[in-house]
Amino acid sequence: MKNNIFENAKSVFLDSVDAKDYVQLDRVSTIYQSLKDSVKKPLKMILLYGKPGTGKSMFLNKLYHDLSTSQKVIIYQTPILDENEFFKSLAQDLFDVKYQGELNFTQFMSIVKKHTIDNPEVPLVLLDEAQLYPTVQMEKIRLLSDTRSVKFVITLHKTQKEDLIAKEHFKTRIWETIELENALNNELKIYIQKKLMKANCFDTANMFNQRSVNFIYKLTKGNYRDTNKLLYSLFEIYSWYLQNSPSSIKTNEISKKIVEMSAIHTGLINA
Amino acid sequence: MLNVHELERKYKAYKLKTLLPYVVIFVSLCIIFVVVLFVKSSDMFKSNEAQHNQQAVQTHLEETKITPKKEVVEKNETLKVVIPKKEPNLVLSPSLNFMSNLKHSSTFNEVSYQSVIHKDQKKESIKQEIPKKEKILKPAKKEPDPVIIEEIKLQKSNPIKIQRQITQDDLSHVLKRFSKNNNPALSLFIAKKYYDIEDYHQSYNYALITNRINDNIDASWIIFAKSLVKLGKKDEAIQTLQRYIAHSKSSQAKTLLEEIQRGKFR
Numbered sequence: 001m002k003n004n005i006f007e008n009a010k011s012v013f014l015d016s017v018d019a020k021d022y023v024q025l026d027r028v029s030t031i032y033q034s035l036k037d038s039v040k041k042p043l044k045m046i047l048l049y050g051k052p053g054t055g056k057s058m059f060l061n062k063l064y065h066d067l068s069t070s071q072k073v074i075i076y077q078t079p080i081l082d083e084n085e086f087f088k089s090l091a092q093d094l095f096d097v098k099y100q101g102e103l104n105f106t107q108f109m110s111i112v113k114k115h116t117i118d119n120p121e122v123p124l125v126l127l128d129e130a131q132l133y134p135t136v137q138m139e140k141i142r143l144l145s146d147t148r149s150v151k152f153v154i155t156l157h158k159t160q161k162e163d164l165i166a167k168e169h170f171k172t173r174i175w176e177t178i179e180l181e182n183a184l185n186n187e188l189k190i191y192i193q194k195k196l197m198k199a200n201c202f203d204t205a206n207m208f209n210q211r212s213v214n215f216i217y218k219l220t221k222g223n224y225r226d227t228n229k230l231l232y233s234l235f236e237i238y239s240w241y242l243q244n245s246p247s248s249i250k251t252n253e254i255s256k257k258i259v260e261m262s263a264i265h266t267g268l269i270n271a
Numbered sequence: 272m273l274n275v276h277e278l279e280r281k282y283k284a285y286k287l288k289t290l291l292p293y294v295v296i297f298v299s300l301c302i303i304f305v306v307v308l309f310v311k312s313s314d315m316f317k318s319n320e321a322q323h324n325q326q327a328v329q330t331h332l333e334e335t336k337i338t339p340k341k342e343v344v345e346k347n348e349t350l351k352v353v354i355p356k357k358e359p360n361l362v363l364s365p366s367l368n369f370m371s372n373l374k375h376s377s378t379f380n381e382v383s384y385q386s387v388i389h390k391d392q393k394k395e396s397i398k399q400e401i402p403k404k405e406k407i408l409k410p411a412k413k414e415p416d417p418v419i420i421e422e423i424k425l426q427k428s429n430p431i432k433i434q435r436q437i438t439q440d441d442l443s444h445v446l447k448r449f450s451k452n453n454n455p456a457l458s459l460f461i462a463k464k465y466y467d468i469e470d471y472h473q474s475y476n477y478a479l480i481t482n483r484i485n486d487n488i489d490a491s492w493i494i495f496a497k498s499l500v501k502l503g504k505k506d507e508a509i510q511t512l513q514r515y516i517a518h519s520k521s522s523q524a525k526t527l528l529e530e531i532q533r534g535k536f537r
Contacts, residue, residue, distance in 0.1 A: 233273075240275045261282045265273070271285035 050180030053225030
């Protein structure tokens with residue numbers, strides 16, 4: 001029975017960008033709401049940036065999940081680096097146009113023009129990991145957003161963002177920039193416990209006291225991805241001990257030793 | 272697949288690695304503490320040794336101090352003999368510091384010399400008192416009262432004689448010292464002593480000797496001039512003082528010169 005508890009807790013922290021796993025925190029909810037508001041504004045482009053593991057992809061997925069029922073929205077979680085493929089995918093997903101053969105930017109723009117007259121609603125395109133797109137392709141995305149026929153929300157890493165938005169043409173076009181940050185100490189505790197309680201892992205959620213969360217925060221600095229990795233490993237070790245040596249663990253609180261072991265396992269501690 | 276045993280091994284190595292700096296610091300602090308303790312204890316041992324030696328010296332000194340007392344006690348029975356025998360231990364050892372002051376003012380020197388005499392008297396009286404105490408403390412077998420009375424008689428009967436004896440002895444001691452080191456302070460002291468006991472020939476001689484050794488001592492020239500006046504050589508004294516004043520601008524010499532010229536000093 002106890003084994004199942006730790007196994008369930010472990011699965012909670014699988015690194016995924018599923019919108020149903022989204023955990024509402026006060027500060028994050030405010031940011032998300034501002035993103036949703038920005039989408040409704042007549043902006044050409046919205047930039048969502050932050051360090052890796054701060055929840056950008058989750059945000060984008062959540063946005064897609066929330067807006068997909070009310071408006072035309074598509075999401076590209078992995079970049080389509082081939083220009084021809086990118087425009088063909090856009091033509092199909094946005095306008096249901098299956099184009100045979102090569103589709104260049106000019107051809108795509110004529111399709112956009114034709115469909116905009118028929119349907120004045122501006123579709124939303126969510127591009128994750130936008131820093132991976134080639135510069136030429138980004139220039140064409142920028143031209144496309146200039147037509148106001150398609151609205152883009154792009155996410156990129158903070159380090160890349162400086163290169164990208166430093167360019168004059170992007171500076172003028174990006175009307176909204178939203179930065180995502182790591183969780184604060186108290187937010188991290190809420191994040192862990194909410195995540196566990198959503199999966200009905202109440203026993204394991206109660207194992208986290210402020211001391212153990214502080215130590216986890218010290219290791220992960222509030223990064224959601226690192227926290228997920230650490231806790232996944234933590235419950236994997238707990239599960240192993242429960243099966244092989246149940247007397248060597250306590251189930252009333254998180255053991256610092258096991259946190260350190262999982263940090264070693266995930267590479268957060270260089271042993 | 273998670274290898275917990277391997278992870279535990281890594282964890283132990285990690286803990287060891289994190290604790291190592293603290294262990295090193297602790298051990299080094301311990302070593303420093305032990306070294307400091309050792310150094311301090313060795314210092315204390317040395318100081319104890321020194322103290323022990325000092326104590327040994329002190330006890331030795333005390334022993335040496337005690338023995339003459341015994342002699343004194345023994346000799347108290349014959350009081351008249353005891354007094355001169357004790358003299359070398361008690362007085363007539365004018366300090367050079369005192370003599371160095373003579374260089375600056377003759378009047379002061381006179382005063383200090385008198386004080387020396389007083390000290391001599393005091394010391395002598397103290398010396399005489401010592402046996403009194405010893406006698407009083409002892410069981411009254413030999414009737415202490417007559418002894419005390421005898422001492423008082425001795426003090427009162429001829430105090431001048433005692434002074435003269437001391438002065439002569441003092442002078443002979445200083446003369447010996449002067450013959451050894453030719454110190455002008457000593458020769459000046461001798462000159463002043465002779466002047467005080469009205470042996471003006473000798474005071475003239477020793478003042479002259481002092482002036483030959485060091486011709487910048489005011490007191491010496493003043494004694495020299497005074498001795499000349501006392502020997503009836505007033506003109507010679509005036510000439511000497513005038514020359515000296517021209518040379519040194521001494522105010523004391525000027526005062527004396529005026530006194531001689533006006534006839535105040537004869």
